[in-house]
Amino acid sequence: MLPSVHVNRQHVTKDMSNDNTTTVAVNGTSHGNSNNSNNSNSIAVSDMKDGELLKEVLELVLKEKLVTGMDTKAKVVQFKQPQELQEVLDLSVCNDESSVQEAKLILRQVLDYSVKTQHPHFYNQLYGGIDEVALTGAWITEALNTNQYTFEVAPVFIMVEHKVISYLLDLFGFTQGDGIFAPGGSISNMYGMVLARYLHQPDIKRKGIFAQKPLVAFTSDQGHYSVSKSAAWLGLGMDNVVAVPSDEQGRMLPKALKEAVEEARNRGHTPFFVNATSGTTVLGTYDPLEELADVCSEEGLWLHVDACWGGSVIVSKKYNSLLKGIERADSLSWNPHKMLGLSLQCSTFLTRHKGLLHECNSARATYLFQQDKYYDASYDTGDKSIQCGRKVDAFKLWFYLKVHGIGQLRSRVDLAFEASRYLAEQVVSKEGFRLVQQPECTNVCFWYIPPSMRGQPETSEWWGRIAKVAPEIKARMVKEGRMMIGYQPLACKNLVNFFRMVTTCTPVPTSTHMDQVLNTIDTLGTDL
Structure with missing residues (x-):
């Protein structure tokens, strides 16, 4: 010891x-x-x-x-x-x-x-700790230290990835398709944009973007910044990512999307890609996928769903309706390392277009992907990746699903949601706390109003003072080591700094934990 x-x-x-x-x-x-x-x-x-x-x-x-x-x-x-x-x-x-x-x-x-991060009061990011099963799977992959590009060097892991991708396609309602594990949700989202561009203009793979009209992508004003980063990396330019307005809850407005597409075409640009979000980073809202799929179908656009955070509800019978319409997407990204509690990193990309990943990304490196091998070379999946070296992350998810079983994971997701609902109820009923909005995912957003500011006219000056409350309480709780909770403003909604509290599956959150959160904030902020 x-x-x-x-x-x-x-x-x-x-x-x-x-x-x-x-x-x-x-x-x-x-x-x-x-x-x-x-x-x-x-x-x-x-x-x-x-x-x-x-x-x-x-x-x-x-x-x-x-x-x-x-x-x-x-x-x-x-x-x-x-x-x-x-x-x-x-x-x-x-x-x-x-x-x-x-x-x-x-x-x-x-x-x-x-x-x-495995502490019960770590709520700072959209992930938490891992359990013994998750760590075991991760340690095995690290100890074997192999690469997910050919059957030759990773026979078990190649078979596992094929099985997991097939299982996930079925789970999300894709009747056919393909998928890959990527180094994080940002890269998974970029896969969606790359495939959409290739399907729309396949000549770009060889001839480049130089003779093309500007391509335009669309995401909500609550969408993840990785969409803009992807546009920069792919040469589209961040200015060609249109932020579509959302409603009061933070859901993309289908009518506003249709208007934005028409406006882009009127400018002589070429719309090609729509990024919807299932579980936005801050408010945790779910875009209306059915209505957005209708718009994309009418306009001939690729619909990608960023379900990196909120996609874990797919295993829940109680909350999976939040993903209604996701089977109509052209692609989606999901990070089991977030709500489910797999070890970082474990990120999946799925598309319902079978063969498109390989067609879009293949470079046919002859030192890796020879076609005259001593086994069935169709199992060599590395050429459909934008990477060469790739970790065997599929095993971590498969081992987690295999050992725990879907039933246990379903229970954990439901408990995470129930804890968030309990917290929201307490925020509404407890003096000095104010809910930003009712939660859809497990994000609970709220303000704390110190006793010295209660009952005062809520002028712009008053809100300016409220904006300083969450940062000060956050600093105090971290310096004392008590807990970690995120905060942020939301300028596009005219919202000053508020706490964004999230619950995940590991460790399992309880009502006692939620009470401790509010009591700690109240204690640390009562003198402000």
Whole structure:
């Protein structure tokens, strides 16, 4: 078991003549970097028994309850400013290898000063901790360290990816199609734009964009910024991404989309791609897919659905109606590493156009994708990717589904939604809190109004003061290590800074957790 280590703030002394770390102080005692020490911890890492360092890591993970459930009394983060962290951490790279004690110290410090995303009160992003099953799947993929491009080097993982893609196509209602695992939702969204462009103007693959009219993409004013980034990378230009107005809840307006398409055509531009969102980043709203699919069908546009955040409701019988119409999309992206709690990264891209991924992206590298192999080369799926090296992320999702079963995941999704509904009810009923809107996904957006500001006229000056409340409370809660909750303004809706609280499947959120959130905010903000 790892010893309890207190890190002296002056823990590293350097010989400035050669920049080699010479001494590490642990618990006030200096340990040399010599292999001749009688202390077994002073031996070099290379002299450790096989697997000993891995055992230390496992012991540390278990001891700190990183996958078995942290206590709410533990800190989410031991926060330090960047300059302070530079003083604590020795980030130098030396000529000599580390001792065992130094390696342990590094691991201890990484854990001490990192954010504990598996803490029950980490709500800062659209993801959370992972459980033992998710971590097991991730560790196996890392240990085997292979590549998802040919059956030759990844026979099991290639078969798994084929099976998972087939399962997901059926799950989302695509009668046929294809898919791929990508390094994050932004790249998954870019896949949709690339395929849409290729289907609309296949000559671009070889001749480029130079002789083409400007292509125009459409997304809601609540859509993810990756759509604009994709347009920049593909040479369309960010100015050719049209932000379509949304309603009061943040859902894209189909009528406004149709008008925007007509306006683009009147300018002599070529509309080709619509990005709908199922679970927007801030408000967590779901665009009306049926109506948007009607517009895209009438106008001859590719409909992509960014379901990276809200797509996990597909496993829920109670909430999957939020995705009504998704089977009519040309493509979709979904990140199981968000609400479901898979390890980062695990992002899927699906399209109902079978063969289009390969046709669009294939470059036929002869050193990888020879057609005269000693097995069925059709299983070599790497040529349909824009990457060469690609992690075997499909296994992590398959293992998670296989071990847990859909029934358990359905229950977890429902519990995450129920916790968000409970929180929204408490916000409405509790003095000093005001809901921005009723939640659709598990995003609960609300303001906290300190006692000194209650009952006052809500002038522009008053709202200006409210805008400073969430940032100040956030700073206090992080510096104390109590919890982490996001906040932001929404300028297009004339909304000043509010808290955006999200619940995920891991760890399972409870009503007690939700009560603690509001009580903590109230305690930290009562003097403002």
